[in-house]
Amino acid sequence: MSVDLNPHVQLGFPRPLTQLVKRSLQVSNPNNQPVAFKVKTTAPKQYCVRPNSGRIEPGEKVEVQVLLQPMKEEPPTAAKCRDxxxxxxxxxxxxxxxxxxxxxxxxxxxxxxxxxxxxxxxxAFLPATTAPVPEEGEDGMGSSMSNGGGDEKYATVQNGYNPVAAAQNASANTDGTSTEKARAAAVAAGGAAAAGAGAAYAATKNAGARAVGSAQQTASGGAGSADLSEKSQSELQNEVKRLQSQVESLRKQAAGAPASEGVPVHIVAAICFGVFAFTYLFL
Structure with a gap:
């Protein structure tokens, strides 16, 4: 026999969706034997579930936390969630x-x-002022127990969060045109890359400052060592600024160009990765 779910048909996520949204799913075991359960989703990179699997004793229940990762932009009011x-x-x-x-x-x-x-x-995406989540939708879909069937592809929910992948999922959740989806994904990924570049710049600045302080305390190095550290710090900062400039340029280009001419998300993400890799290797 199966477990009991509450809610058992629809899980609603109230707006705004640009911030982390938490919902609870109660899993109960009405059987006289223990059960094992696990949770899967069609959008494993967009959600975080805790716990995503476990054991429930007879008559007991487990509260599962479902977290919808923040979206870069608020989906249109009429947008339907397909997850x-x-x-x-x-x-x-x-x-x-x-x-x-x-x-x-x-x-x-x-x-x-x-x-x-x-x-x-x-x-489902719900309005900011939420009413009670309906148990049944307009299409009359209820909970189903089966051993296959359907075209949906489910995967085990991950606990980590990839901002670039989440941006791609966010664009797929809207009902806009292909151009709007491409722009939304590129802009969101560009924002994640810019944030990463900012963190890398801060790390570079702090590491450079520590190097200068260490050189100043070294008697044999004197002023020459400090000058060398400052020069190295300046070069690293210039390189990070150059990468940041590329990310910003690609973001603007993606926001203003048609889908056929937009900048692929993976290129923006690659530049973001380059910022971190550069900082990691040379600091």
Whole structure:
């Protein structure tokens, strides 16, 4: 038998979506045997779930925290969220009491996939002044238990957060044109890259200051060592500024150009990575 979910049909995320939004999903075990569960989603880089798997004793329940990562820009009011969650559960039989949860899932999938129960929950964007989340949507979709079917691709929810990947997911969640989606993704990634460049610049400045102080305290180095450290600091700062300038230029170009001429997100992300790599290697 499956677990009970609350809410069991729709998980609503109130605006503003440009900040972290937290929701709770209650997973209960109404069976007379313990169950193992795990949570998957169609957008694993956009959400963080804690815990994303576990064991529930008979009659007990677990509160799962679902976090929607901040979006770069607020989606249009009419935008619909296409994300879905999948909660899988299976009975832990007496002979598997000493088996780890990871191994239990492998055994069940290999021996009897029909013992895995699946329940789907869709996501929705709600107005800032929220009303109670409806149990049933306009399309009448309810919770479903199946062992396959459907075209959705679910993946285990990750605990980490990639700002560039989140920016790509954010653009995919809107109903705008392909041009608007491309611009939104590029601008959001550019913002993440600029933030990374700023952090790298600060690290460079602090490291340079420490190098100068160390050189000044070295008797054998004297003023010449301090001058050399200051020169090295200046060169590193100039290089970081150059990379920052490229990121800003690409961001502006992506915001004003058609989708066919826009700057790919991976290029902007690569420059961001270059800033961090440069700082890491030379400081």
């Amino acid at each position: 879905k969650f999948l909660v899988q559960s299976t009975i832990i039989t007496p002979e598997r009491e000493t088996t780890s949860l990871q191994d239990i899932w492998g055994l069940v999938e290999k021996e009897d996939k029909s013992a895995i129960h699946e329940q789907k929950i869709r996501c």
